[in-house]
Amino acid sequence: MLLVFGHGLLALLGYAVHEETDVVSAASELLGYPALAAAAAGTVLLAAVGVTSARAVRRRVPHETWRGVHLFVYLAAALAFGHQVAGPDLAAVGWFWALAHTVVAVLLVWYRGVVPVRQALRHALRVADVRIEGPGVVSVVMYGQHLAELRAEPGQFLRWRFLQRRLWHTALPFSLSAPVRGNALRITVKGLGGHSRRIRRLRPGTRVLATGPFGALTAARRTRPKVLLIAGGVGITPMRALFETLPGGPGDITLLYRAGAEEHLVLRDELEAIAAERQAGLHYLLGPSGAAYDPLAPQALAALVPDLAEHDVYLCGPPGMAEATRAALLRAGVPAGRIHSECFSF
Numbered sequence: 001m002l003l004v005f006g007h008g009l010l011a012l013l014g015y016a017v018h019e020e021t022d023v024v025s026a027a028s029e030l031l032g033y034p035a036l037a038a039a040a041a042g043t044v045l046l047a048a049v050g051v052t053s054a055r056a057v058r059r060r061v062p063h064e065t066w067r068g069v070h071l072f073v074y075l076a077a078a079l080a081f082g083h084q085v086a087g088p089d090l091a092a093v094g095w096f097w098a099l100a101h102t103v104v105a106v107l108l109v110w111y112r113g114v115v116p117v118r119q120a121l122r123h124a125l126r127v128a129d130v131r132i133e134g135p136g137v138v139s140v141v142m143y144g145q146h147l148a149e150l151r152a153e154p155g156q157f158l159r160w161r162f163l164q165r166r167l168w169h170t171a172l173p174f175s176l177s178a179p180v181r182g183n184a185l186r187i188t189v190k191g192l193g194g195h196s197r198r199i200r201r202l203r204p205g206t207r208v209l210a211t212g213p214f215g216a217l218t219a220a221r222r223t224r225p226k227v228l229l230i231a232g233g234v235g236i237t238p239m240r241a242l243f244e245t246l247p248g249g250p251g252d253i254t255l256l257y258r259a260g261a262e263e264h265l266v267l268r269d270e271l272e273a274i275a276a277e278r279q280a281g282l283h284y285l286l287g288p289s290g291a292a293y294d295p296l297a298p299q300a301l302a303a304l305v306p307d308l309a310e311h312d313v314y315l316c317g318p319p320g321m322a323e324a325t326r327a328a329l330l331r332a333g334v335p336a337g338r339i340h341s342e343c344f345s346f
Contacts, residue, residue, distance in 0.1 A: 008043055035083040042079035045072040067170070074108070077101070116161075116211050122146055125185070125208040127162070130200060133266040137234065138200045139177060139188045142208055147180050150213060153220075154179050154241035155314070155342075158212035160187065167198055171211065175316075177237040177267065179245050185210075188266065190234040217314060219246055221340045224312045228305055229255040230296070230325055232317025233264070238342065239316055240267050244274050254281030254305055258296060258321065260288055281305075289321070296325045298332040309333035315341040 016026035031037045052061055052069045081101055125144035133139050152158065159171040177188035189199045217238055227246055231239040236257055243255050255275070259265050265284060275282035283304055285295035294300065302308050313334055315325055322341055329339055 004043055004046055008040070033083075038079040039083040042076035045076040045079070049073055049076070077104075116209050119150075119211065120207070120209045123150070123210070125210055127202050127204055127206040127208060128184070129204060130202050132200070133188060134264060137188060137190045137266045139186055139267075140199060140202060142185045142187075143183050144185065144208075145183060147183055147185060150180070150210070152176060152180055152185075152213040153218045154245045155217040155219070155238045156213040156215040157238070158210045158214065161209040161211075162199070162202055163207040163209065164202060167202075171209075172199075173214075175215070175238040176213075176241050178270075179241055188234070188237045188240075215342060217242075217316065217340055217342045221314075222246070222312050223338060224310060226252050226307070226311045227254070228308065228311040228313045229253070230258070230313060230315045230317070231255065232258040232321040232325070234266070235316035235318070235322075235342075236266060236271075237316075239314065240271060240274075242314060243271065243280065244278075248278070248280070250279035251281070253278065254283070254311075256283050256285055256296075256301075256304065258285045258317065260286070262286055296321070296328055298328045301328060301332050309335075312338045312340065315339060 013023065016023050019026060019029075021029075031040060049070055049072060051057055052066050058066060081097070123144040123146055125142050127140060128143045129141040131139045131141070150158075154176065157173050157175040159173050161168060161171045174187040174189055176185065178186045215238075219242070225248070227248065229239045229243055239255060239257075243253065246253055255271065257265065257271070262284070271282055274280065287293070287295065305311065308329075309332065311334070313329055315322055315329075317325070326339055326341060330336060
């Protein structure tokens with residue numbers, strides 16, 4: 001974005017010097033050209049995208065609003081196209097810009113339109129059940145066909161578009177909370193935003209479009225025999241799938257689940273059944289985040305997992321918790337290359 005603004009500013013100043021006029025008059029004259037006026041409008045749209053991407057703003061903007069604003073990037077690029085091929089100085093390279101835009105347009109149509117529609121027809125996903133898991137948390141079970149072709153691994157997420165009123169226009173990113181089993185998929189969702197809260201009102205039979213999978217928080221990142229999984233809040237969803245599927249013998253896999261209170265633990269029965277079957281470690285770390293005792297401090301982690309530095313660590317949770325835990329792991333001697341994390345933010 002800074003390069004775009006720099007280009008516009010330097011072009012304006014150069015024109016003002018060339019025409020021996022002031023900057024305001026030069027800007028007024030340049031905006032009289034339709035192609036340049038359109039480019040200026042595209043620059044304003046890019047500025048809006050940049051502002052909503054700033055960390056201080058992004059944390060206060062709902063995901064749906066943020067995503068909607070970012071769709072203006074397509075319009076901004078289209079508005080800027082005209083001035084890239086206009087004028088005698090650009091005629092020689094106009095073919096290049098036209099070709100570049102055409103390639104991008106074809107890729108957008110393919111991956112934003114053709115691929116999702118083809119997947120929808122191939123997999124025929126529909127909502128089978130919506131189950132309450134805890135306060136504000138539900139699991140959505142979906143059935144479909146040929147789901148092995150998705151190649152969705154535990155730890156990954158997909159973008160889900162539920163074709164129901166007030167939900168169909170938004171693709172929501174949610175992790176799988178269980179491995180794919182036959183013709184069934186499951187996600188577990190906490191109602192943090194307007195759209196995610198509407199998930200609990202999904203009706204069985206609702207058609208679902210899924211794109212992906214995305215994310216690298218998978219077994220492929222593993223480098224050590226022993227693995228520590230750390231989940232915070234709804235970050236338990238990918239961790240639960242990994243807890244069941246990561247290869248390992250008794251004592252090789254340990255899960256630490258951080259939550260504010262016991263009633264906030266979700267999928268608890270499943271976690272305990274997996275731990276018992278695999279002889280894996282499972283610890284609930286309960287208490288408010290502002291408490292004097294931090295169960296994710298370096299000393300606390302070392303006490304729970306004595307050979308902590310010999311583990312690969314998979315970490316998923318809210319931004320503040322994930323950042324603090326990563327810092328604690330580093331202080332406890334875990335090499336940075338063995339900390340594999342995904343933050344539940346956008």
